Amino acid sequence: MNYHELLRDQMAKIVGAKPLEVVVMNTLTTNLHLLMVSFYKPTKIKYKIVIESDAFPSDRYAVQSQLKFHGFSEEDLIEWKPRKGEELLRIEDLEHIISEKGDEIALLLIGGVNYYTGQFLDLPRIAEIGHSKNCKVGIDLAHGAGNIQPNLHDSGVDFAAWCTYKYLNSGPEVCLVYLFMKDMLKIKTYHDFLVGGITTKQLVLICDNPLMSWKEQRAGSCRTHQYYQWQRS
Numbered sequence: 001m002n003y004h005e006l007l008r009d010q011m012a013k014i015v016g017a018k019p020l021e022v023v024v025m026n027t028l029t030t031n032l033h034l035l036m037v038s039f040y041k042p043t044k045i046k047y048k049i050v051i052e053s054d055a056f057p058s059d060r061y062a063v064q065s066q067l068k069f070h071g072f073s074e075e076d077l078i079e080w081k082p083r084k085g086e087e088l089l090r091i092e093d094l095e096h097i098i099s100e101k102g103d104e105i106a107l108l109l110i111g112g113v114n115y116y117t118g119q120f121l122d123l124p125r126i127a128e129i130g131h132s133k134n135c136k137v138g139i140d141l142a143h144g145a146g147n148i149q150p151n152l153h154d155s156g157v158d159f160a161a162w163c164t165y166k167y168l169n170s171g172p173e174v175c176l177v178y179l180f181m182k183d184m185l186k187i188k189t190y191h192d193f194l195v196g197g198i199t200t201k202q203l204v205l206i207c208d209n210p211l212m213s214w215k216e217q218r219a220g221s222c223r224t225h226q227y228y229q230w231q232r233s
């Protein structure tokens with residue numbers, strides 16, 4: 001069953017994305033890893049990751065694994081914490097972290113609605129803060145999808161992942177916003193991007209990218225066949 005296509009339009013509406021930006025697949029942590037393979041590109045000087053101190057445990061393990069996979073350590077994880085005696089996060093404290101250490105930070109992975117406190121964070125502001133120091137910004141919307149409207153397309157975040165088994169009252173299918181169109185057109189080679197799971201139309205967008213040579217287009221594509229089919233139809 002082509003559930004990744006059947007469910008796409010409704011799912012896009014729920015999170016305020018364009019259908020082309022959404023694909024339903026895998027489980028949340030798997031998707032976060034796939035997204036981090038594409039978006040977490042640490043260098044020797046810019047490699048740290050920011051999460052909330054109350055991040056969901058498996059999100060913490062996922063970013064720790066990514067740090068270790070790239071040869072860094074758990075200490076390279078920076079926590080955005082509530083102030084002493086408070087329970088909620090303050091955006092100005094994230095601003096402070098980024099203005100102090102942003103040059104060393106490659107990625108922010110933040111729960112859009114925190115699973116523990118229920119705090120709904122200001123996604124456009126977080127994207128703006130992260131991007132001010134060229135950090136990628138990813139959002140876990142497990143507790144946001146079906147609960148709040150995150151308006152992903154206009155939020156400015158680089159990627160998001162969520163699941164259908166919280167506020168969407170469903171089984172464990174999970175979907176993710178792979179990346180926005182503006183980002184797709186920036187991709188120069190397949191090696192910049194993990195192709196698994198993208199839909200044929202997303203692939204076409206990437207293939208149509210004039211920056212990419214035909215050889216590169218073919219090299220990384222497990223779906224070239226589908227691409228031809230789509231072009232012919």
Ligand SMILES: Cc1ncc(COP(=O)(O)O)c(C=O)c1O
Binds near residue numbers: 028056058059174
């Ligand atoms: C906020 C949050 N992140 C991540 C996960 C992990 O999801 P999965 O086990 O599908 O990878 C959950 C699951 O409950 C969650 O609530």
